[in-house]
Amino acid sequence: MTLKKSIVALGAIAALASTPAHATGMIAGATFPEQIVQELTAVEQYATQAQQLQAQFQMVYNQAMNLKNLPDQIWPNIAGQLQSLVTLVGQAQGLTYASQNTAAGVQAQYGVNGQSYQANLSQWNGNLTSQIQQALNSYGLQAQDFQTQQQALQQIQNASQSATGRMQVLQAGNQISGMLVNQLQGLQQTIMTNSQVELNAVGAKNAQDLQKNQINQSFLNGSTGAGFY
Known part of the structure; x- marks a missing residue:
């Protein structure tokens, strides 16, 4: 069983035993185990999408370089890829914010020290933004014009004019x-590693609570042994 599958399995087990404590992340009303597994699934999907998108960009880029120009007829395809890239960046950043919220919630309820994890997620966002700005500037584009998804999409539209x-x-x-x-592969590893830690803590706490409940129920049922009455 792969690490990802083992974490998902652990999350499913933890979710079954979870108390109705909910995260405030990607799924409204989701328990912490459900939220953690959703984040793990999302980052895997985003990493795969990034690989597919990069392959598409590279193919069109090589075609443009071979032709020494960018034919008008292939621009709609490029514009679509650029829009997908803008969306994917926004989704990845949104995932890190959701993961930070989940980590804070798990820390508050289960005592897991998630400060380092939250700091890593914040740093990842900062590094991503910095690298995007550098790439834009290196090709004569103004990074401040791409600060939001709406601005980025507008700039793509403006670029189509020449x-x-x-x-x-x-x-x-x-x-x-x-x-x-590369960034999403690193983020995926970070989320996988910390998901394991979080789910272990949730599972251990739930098992402890279940044991306490069973003992209390046995006490109430008078099944603690002879001589109780």
């Missing part, structure tokens, strides 16, 4: 997509 603009955003998108693959 051959130079189209080439600039293609080059930047190609570099950012490659960087995002």
Whole structure:
């Protein structure tokens, strides 16, 4: 069994025994184990999407370099890839915020020290933003014009008005997509490692609570042994 499968299995077991304590993350009303498994699944999906998107960018980029220009007929495809890239970056950043909330909740309820994990997630976001800004600036684009998803999509639309603009955003998108693959692989490993720790803590606490409940129930049922009455 792979590490990812073992964590998902552990999460399923923990979820069955969970008290109705809920996280405030990606799923409304989800228990902490459900939330943790959802975050683990999401980062795996995002990492796969990044790899697929990077391959598409590289193919179009190589085609443009071989032709020495960017044919108008392939721009709609490139624009779609750029929009997907913008969306994926936003989703990945949203995932780190949700994971920080989950870590804080697990720490508060189960005593797991998640401060280092939360700091790593925050640092990941900062590194991603910095690398995107550097890529944009290196191709003559203004990073401050891409600070939100809406701004980024508008800039892609603006770039479509000229051959130079189209080439600039293609080059930047190609570099950012490659960087995002590496970043998401690192994020996936971070989330997997800490998911194991969190679910172990949740499972241990739930097992302890279950044992206490069984003892209390036995006491109430008068089954603690002869001579009780």
